[in-house]
Amino acid sequence: MPARSIIRKTIEINNHMFNLEIYPRLVSWEVFPQTYNAALYAFSNKNKLNKTIETNHLYEKRKK
Numbered sequence: 601m602p603a604r605s606i607i608r609k610t611i612e613i614n615n616h617m618f619n620l621e622i623y624p625r626l627v628s629w630e631v632f633p634q635t636y637n638a639a640l641y642a643f644s645n646k647n648k649l650n651k652t653i654e655t656n657h658l659y660e661k662r663k664k
Contacts, residue, residue, distance in 0.1 A: 616641045
């Protein structure tokens with residue numbers, strides 16, 4: 601897959617840094633923790649983390 605088809609972002613959630621990779625052609629995404637503490641947070645709060653990423657970083661917000 602060409603590198604240009606991947607969108608990379610660095611995001612911070614609850615003082616933990618993550619690398620977010622979005623694959624538009626596959627309609628998929630992955631999150632990679634940058635530190636050990638971020639990995640523990642992601643493991644413990646998987647549903648909360650997924651919901652936060654989907655609402656704030658993946659989908660466009662509608663303007664009213």
